[in-house]
Amino acid sequence: MKIFSRLYRQVMMWAVHRHAPVYLSLNSFVESIFWPVPVDVMLAPMALSKPERAWHYAALATFFSVLGAAFGYLLGYALWEPVVQPFIATMGYEGKMAIARQWFDEWGVWVIFIASFTPIPYKVFTVTAGLLQMAFLPFLLISLVGRGLRFFLVSGLMVWGGVRMERKLIQYIDILGWLCLAAAVVAYLLLRN
Secondary structure (H helix, E strand, O other): OOHHHHHHHHHHHHHOOOOHHHHHHHHHHHHOOOOOOOOHHHHHHHHHHOHHHHHHHHHHHHHHHHHHHHHHHHHHHHOHHHHHHHHHHHHOOHHHHHHHHHHHHHHOOHHHHHHHHOOOOHHHHHHHHHHOOOOHHHHHHHHHHHHHHHHHHHHHHHHHHHHHHHHHHHHHHHHHHHHHHHHHHHHHHHHHO
16 A cells, blocks of 8 residues: 555655746645645655755745735635635534634633644635634734744754755655554544534
């Protein structure tokens, strides 16, 4: 079951493509609104393949992710009833939206930092922040800090680890992939209740 090693090789091919920064920017933007593929999937191999550009890639990912977050916020703020709510229902995110609302009630603005830095689906919180009419400037600033920390950390690890990290990653990619998938299922089951 070497699904993840095949996927990794494909992503590495995209990472060295001449339009890779454009793909990274687009992925960063839409991932903050609705796209299920995390930015790190492209960012890590790009930083690994061109370490001299790693900080540039992290900055691109951060900028476009926050831009996408602002768009997601505006969707939640202005278009909840006619557009967003039916889409949320179609995607099966209604339960996640309820959890996001509960977390906003409990933690306030800090939930944006948690969602922007961790693998929690950030998109759910960007739209919910708009729906709940969270103050826009704090939303943007916290998103910028959280996303920036995450993406610069990923790029920094790739620069620091270099070829050694790539060899280890290739060696263990399938095991890591299945562990991440299992962790996502467990997190889903825990958050669902």
